[in-house]
Amino acid sequence: MKIKVIIADDNSFIREGMKIILTSFPEFEVLTTVQDGKEAVEYCEQHEVDVAMLDVRMPNMNGVEATKILTLSTKTKPLILTTFDDDEYILDAVKYGAKGYLLKNNDPDLIRSAIISVHKGHNVIQDVVLDKIKRNLAGEKEREENKWSAIDKSxxxxxxxxxxxxxxxxxxNRDISKQLFISEGTVANYVTSILGKTGLEHRTQIAIYYLTGEINYE
Structure with a gap:
């Protein structure tokens, strides 16, 4: 049985070129080509699609947004295929369920292998993309450490x-009391103590303090 694929790209030349490439392989059946993520989602919700090849930057709905919806509402496996290797898109696409992330300048045989692997349930991330993810995560870890060092937990x-x-x-306060098995009044007393130690005035400021490590009195 052939792997049922759709191609989403706002560039008609790339859409048709990719369709020609894929139909040259006996493993694939290209069901349709669409020009944005919205059309890709609508098609996959109405048809049985194995793999959706999604460009990142498209009008109406980009490939990352489409990936999130497809992962939540269909059985279609999203494969990001793009000329861009932006860190933000890479991380979001993987986070939202993309099974693969490849650059368009790859050899057709590599793209073929990637689609087959994704269809089998494997994740396919090109080395250059994986390296960027690693660097980005290392940067996030450093920023997290710097954030906590700004807070005097003592x-x-x-x-x-x-x-x-x-x-x-x-x-x-009620939810906290249930989770920590203490009375709601005791929680209120702790909150009052926290406000007193930080000079903050309300809960939102406490949350910002925890999340950013910075005192915000607005």
Missing amino acids: LFTEREWSIISLIAKGLS
């Missing part, structure tokens, strides 16, 4: 710090 007891982290997650 100001707070272990219980206060737990409450700060839960406030940052959006929990109410």
